[in-house]
Amino acid sequence: MKNLRARVIYWIEHRTGLESAIKNFLYEDIPASSGWHQVFGSVALFLFLLQGFTGVLLSFNYAPTPGESYNSLKFIITELTGGRLIRGLHHWGASLMIVVVFLHMTQVFVYGAYKKPREATWLVGVVLLILTLGFGLTGYLLPWDNRAYWGTIVTTQIASKAPLVGTYVTRLLGGDGTIGVVTFARFFSLHVLLLPAATALLIALHVYLVRKHGVCPSPLDGEATKKFFPEQVFKDTIAIFVAFVILFVMAVIVKVPLEQLADPTDSNYVPRPDWYFLFLFQILKLFEGPLEIVGSVILPGLAFLALLSVPFVDRGDMRRLRQRTLAIGLTFFAALGWTGLTATALLTNPKIESRGGQEGEIIQGWQQLSPAELAGIAYYRDEKCASCHNLTEGTPKVGPNLTTAAIRRSPVWMIEHFKHPSQLVPGTSMPPIHLNDEQLSALAAFLGKLSPTNAEALESAPDNVVQGAVVYQINQCGNCHTANGEGMKVGPALNGLARRRTPEWIEGQIRRPQSHFPESMMPPADLTPRDMERLVAYLLSLPYIKPFSVALTEEVPVPRKTSGEPKLDVGLSPELLL
Amino acid sequence: MNRRTFHLTFIYGLWSLIGIILAIPATIYLLLPPRLRKEREWVEAGNLSQLQPEVPEEWVFRRNRVDGWKVTSERTTAWVLKKKSNQEVVAFGPQCPHLGCAYHWQVRNQTFLCPCHNSTFSIEGEVLTGPSPRALDRYETKIVGEKLFLGAVLSSEEMKS
Numbered sequence: 001m002k003n004l005r006a007r008v009i010y011w012i013e014h015r016t017g018l019e020s021a022i023k024n025f026l027y028e029d030i031p032a033s034s035g036w037h038q039v040f041g042s043v044a045l046f047l048f049l050l051q052g053f054t055g056v057l058l059s060f061n062y063a064p065t066p067g068e069s070y071n072s073l074k075f076i077i078t079e080l081t082g083g084r085l086i087r088g089l090h091h092w093g094a095s096l097m098i099v100v101v102f103l104h105m106t107q108v109f110v111y112g113a114y115k116k117p118r119e120a121t122w123l124v125g126v127v128l129l130i131l132t133l134g135f136g137l138t139g140y141l142l143p144w145d146n147r148a149y150w151g152t153i154v155t156t157q158i159a160s161k162a163p164l165v166g167t168y169v170t171r172l173l174g175g176d177g178t179i180g181v182v183t184f185a186r187f188f189s190l191h192v193l194l195l196p197a198a199t200a201l202l203i204a205l206h207v208y209l210v211r212k213h214g215v216c217p218s219p220l221d222g223e224a225t226k227k228f229f230p231e232q233v234f235k236d237t238i239a240i241f242v243a244f245v246i247l248f249v250m251a252v253i254v255k256v257p258l259e260q261l262a263d264p265t266d267s268n269y270v271p272r273p274d275w276y277f278l279f280l281f282q283i284l285k286l287f288e289g290p291l292e293i294v295g296s297v298i299l300p301g302l303a304f305l306a307l308l309s310v311p312f313v314d315r316g317d318m319r320r321l322r323q324r325t326l327a328i329g330l331t332f333f334a335a336l337g338w339t340g341l342t343a344t345a346l347l348t349n350p351k352i353e354s355r356g357g358q359e360g361e362i363i364q365g366w367q368q369l370s371p372a373e374l375a376g377i378a379y380y381r382d383e384k385c386a387s388c389h390n391l392t393e394g395t396p397k398v399g400p401n402l403t404t405a406a407i408r409r410s411p412v413w414m415i416e417h418f419k420h421p422s423q424l425v426p427g428t429s430m431p432p433i434h435l436n437d438e439q440l441s442a443l444a445a446f447l448g449k450l451s452p453t454n455a456e457a458l459e460s461a462p463d464n465v466v467q468g469a470v471v472y473q474i475n476q477c478g479n480c481h482t483a484n485g486e487g488m489k490v491g492p493a494l495n496g497l498a499r500r501r502t503p504e505w506i507e508g509q510i511r512r513p514q515s516h517f518p519e520s521m522m523p524p525a526d527l528t529p530r531d532m533e534r535l536v537a538y539l540l541s542l543p544y545i546k547p548f549s550v551a552l553t554e555e556v557p558v559p560r561k562t563s564g565e566p567k568l569d570v571g572l573s574p575e576l577l578l
Numbered sequence: 579m580n581r582r583t584f585h586l587t588f589i590y591g592l593w594s595l596i597g598i599i600l601a602i603p604a605t606i607y608l609l610l611p612p613r614l615r616k617e618r619e620w621v622e623a624g625n626l627s628q629l630q631p632e633v634p635e636e637w638v639f640r641r642n643r644v645d646g647w648k649v650t651s652e653r654t655t656a657w658v659l660k661k662k663s664n665q666e667v668v669a670f671g672p673q674c675p676h677l678g679c680a681y682h683w684q685v686r687n688q689t690f691l692c693p694c695h696n697s698t699f700s701i702e703g704e705v706l707t708g709p710s711p712r713a714l715d716r717y718e719t720k721i722v723g724e725k726l727f728l729g730a731v732l733s734s735e736e737m738k739s
Contacts, residue, residue: 050600057604061646068647075612075647082607230585241592248599409649426620426720426727 026229031217034232037111038215039239040104045203046240047097050247051135052196054090062142064188066181070144070261077258078404078452088251094136096247098276101132109310110327113216115318119311121209124202126307131199136274138191141184149262150271152179152187158284158296178264219318265485268368268543272349279341365457366465367543369449370486371478374469374538376446377461379439388430391455399430403452414444442473468538471531480522483542491522496544503536510535612646620720620727623656623669627724631662634670634683634690634701639728656717656728657683657690659701670703671715671731681714690714703734 013019061080063072076083105125108114114122141152156179160170174182226232263269273281280300287295314327366374380386388399409417413424418440421430433440450458472478478487483494497506508515510532513522527535579587621641629635634657642649657670670690674681679694689706690699697708704713716737718729 053600053604057607060608063647071647079612079647080607081610081613082603085603086607230582230589234585234589237589237592241596244596244599423622426622426722 026227026233028211028228029225030215030228030232031221032224032226033218033221034215034226036235036239037107038232039236040100040107041210042236043239043243044097044100044104045207047093047100047243047247048199048203050244051090051093051097054086054093055192055196057086058090059192064142064185066144066184066262069142069184073143073258084256085251088254088256089247091256092247092250092254094139095274095276096243096250097132098136100243101129105129106331110324110331111216111218111321112314112318112324112327114311114314116311116315118209118213118216121206121213122311123308124206124209126304128199128202128206129307130304131195131202133276135191135195135199136276138187138195140274141179141187142191143258144184144262145257145259146262146266146269147257147259147271149179149264150269151273152183154271154273156183161293162297163293217318219320267485270349275342278345279338282341282345364460365454366461367541368484369458369461370445371469371472371483372442372486373445373449374461374466375439375473376442376444377458378466378470379435379443380446381463381466383433383435383443391450391459402447403450403455411441411444411448414447415440418443438473462537462541464534464537465541466538468534468536468541471527471535472538475525475527475535494539495542497542498540499544503540506536506539507532620729623658623726623728625724626660626667626721626726629658629660631660632701634659636682637669641728655680657714658726667719667721667726668703669717669719669726669728671717673715674710675712675715675733676708676710
């Protein structure tokens with residue numbers, strides 16, 4: 001048996017030279033001072049390979065087009081066993097890779113390992129850093145949820161503002177300020193074809209250069225050496241294993257968000273980049289008006305050039321670690337600056353403080369539904385759908401759980417099914433729902449909005465508010481007013497009414513509009529006291545939305561939405577009409 | 579255990595562990611079917627009143643198919659046959675049980691012929707000649723009034739059980 005093994009190894013070695021190549025690689029001499037501080041490069045390489053592995057697995061079930069991509073990702077995390085874990089590994093792997101790459105770079109910088117003759121190794125490393133960030137940037141769009149969409153809008157807009165090349169960069173990214181199929185295809189292609197190939201090539205070059213010049217020794221080493229295998233490989237393995245365990249635990253414990261499907265009309269959304277880009281985002285806020293390119297292009301560009309020039313500026317002899325006070329000081333201040341900027345960005349995040357609302361006001365999930373969807377909840381309750389269907393986990397009922405069933409059905413199908421249940425699902429025990437088309441479509445709209453994550457929040461909508469939405473729908477208030485982005489703009493938008501008006505004022509306005517504004521063309525509505533109370537409760541529940549123009553100067557240069565219907569703006573201010 | 583063996587044990591041990599921890603979820607992810615609740619869907623295929631007894635007819639109808647993250651409504655066919663003897667209705671699945679080709683009814687020979695590898699089947703779906711391993715598969719059927727509803731396509735063994 002032993003003989004056979006030796007013969008097989010001999011055969012392979014004789015035909016390919018593989019064994020001697022591996023031995024050559026493993027038994028290379030490294031400086032005696034090598035140790036734990038040099039493990040980060042190996043960890044980064046491991047994480048890169050792991051990203052490739054999980055990335056390929058994800059791509060097996062992923063449709064790289066807008067919209068479809070969202071559905072397929074949802075399929076991966078909700079319907080495939082292990083899908084959530086694999087996406088978690090890929091998502092957090094990206095973050096961990098950034099951390100490890102920075103640790104690796106910091107170690108090289110602090111030890112001065114980039115000095116002659118290792119300048120080229122450093123330069124390749126800096127390019128690899130940029131590529132790693134490029135992975136983060138392009139991968140961010142691929143889930144095609146709100147976060148992805150709005151985050152990338154901002155990114156591409158920044159790129160378009162670059163002096164001289166801006167327009168060309170925009171064109172290259174397939175856009176004219178909007179994001180659609182072309183931009184998506186290019187980001188996807190960059191993320192899975194160009195960047196991995198370029199990174200793999202440069203890693204090979206990087207490792208080749210490390211081998212060519214040998215691992216950087218300490219000035220104290222002299223001629224003393226040791227072997228790479230097994231002692232250093234042991235340390236690398238331990239470090240890789242620790243990183244892997246951290247990553248695995250994060251992937252299992254920390255849920256990776258998948259927000260709503262990208263909605264270009266969601267003017268309430270606060271876009272934020274991933275955590276490792278937050279410092280850049282914060283720098284942007286410091287420069288206003290024409291100075292903006294300082295933050296968006298000039299400073300990052302200078303930082304990149306500074307990194308590239310490091311080995312050419314610091315050209316002295318190798319020093320011991322304790323003599324490199326300047327390098328350590330610089331690293332310290334860079335870390336401090338980064339932490340400060342990131343922390344400021346996190347603390348001033350309006351999403352946490354008050355997402356467009358009053359101080360401490362929390363906007364519930366149901367408050368963001370359109371009037372029709374909210375009215376759908378009322379019909380859902382009136383028709384006692386819950387006696388046969390579940391929205392949350394619980395003891396199974398006769399009918400299917402609607403949070404999972406609705407995803408697969410179109411509104412047209414649902415409405416037809418409500419009218420004649422047994423025609424579409426023969427043998428069902430569901431009775432037909434006797435509502436008119438408009439009411440059924442409201443019910444279908446609500447069910448279409450349902451997902452396992454939001455069901456509880458939507459179910460908690462107060463009864464008088466959902467009934468108020470029904471009154472709103474019946475009286476066709478949406479023909480003139482906008483509520484949560486739905487409806488026309490003849491009259492003023494109704495969001496945030498609670499901030500401007502009292503319940504009595506609103507009631508008066510509905511009964512006799514001309515009593516407040518003689519010029520108003522709003523028709524009076526004669527409602528029963530109960531309907532009036534419900535309608536007012538509904539109107540007051542509409543959350544305040546920060547006007548976009550304010551967000552534009554205060555927060556981040558987000559473009560106004562570019563798609564959607566033409567506005568019917570009659571040019572009257574809300575105060576004038578209301 | 580000397581230092582070198584200690585190192586080697588850890589290196590091989592930890593890498594094997596990483597490999598296993600990754601391989602298990604990856605295998606499950608790739609091989610386990612999606613966690614879908616299999617809804618038995620009955621689709622109306624057509625009206626039986628126009629059907630001639632003992633004459634197989636090809637019916638084209640639409641049915642929904644869950645395809646990964648999509649539900650597609652697609653056209654599919656069934657060879658429907660009303661028997662003279664007991665008024666029983668049989669609906670054969672659209673594919674030859676051999677390698678999945680489409681087959682058709684030959685009026686002249688009174689057989690179903692699969693043109694791919696020349697399997698022929700009787701009007702009852704039994705194999706007459708050719709490489710087909712079993713008789714034609716059949717749809718589950720349900721008749722409401724004059725309407726024929728079709729369910730899943732099952733092989734004759736599955737039909738019995």
